Amino acid sequence: MPAVRRAKRPQYARLFTLVRTPLAFLPLANIRGWSHHDQMLTERAPRNAALRAEFQRSDLLASLPLPPDNRFHELAKSIASALEAETTAGIQPVCAEFLSVAAGFYGVEKPGIRVLAARPIRVREGGWASELFGDYSPESLQIRVWMRTAVRKEVTSFGTFLSTLCHEFCHHLDYQRFKFKDSWHTRGFYERTAVLYHHARGTPVKRLFWVQMRGGQWRIDWPRTQRGT
């Protein structure tokens, strides 16, 4: 999953460099979205001391409780089957069931879910753009995930789709279970997301290796993460 995304990144950057204007694609305020470009890059810590403390709490929280059985994995397999059928109507109920069972396990309210067709393209400062895979609204507790690629309209791979769903659900947990004031993309956030995703997918969790960048942000070190050392 990660290597494929990493390889695609320059292509998207090149492909959409000239797409500068469609304001309708800009993300709404308070929507926590996810794209190729920012998926494994942490945000900067807030300047405000109280928020910074919350950010650090999120950064340090690298684990997530998991059920002792395979209830998430069974539902993930249903999502894989529904994806093969390639209709949003078929996928939405199984995603809702997955989220309902997960919310029940974590003791939080069930989030809403909408499965949509082709991903919107999000344009950023500087003129480059990326595809939006999913987002979450802490006000409406609503998750949206897109099941087709923006340009070629191909169905998203199961791994990408499931990891997006887990990612957005982890935003929900940040607000509803951990009571963070915001749901930042911290190292801890990505670790929690990976724990949930690999458990649901039935694959072993890899240790994530991080590299610190200028300005205090962290990005994942994919070669080390793939090697495991």
Ligand SMILES: [Zn+2]
């Ligand atoms: Zn996110």
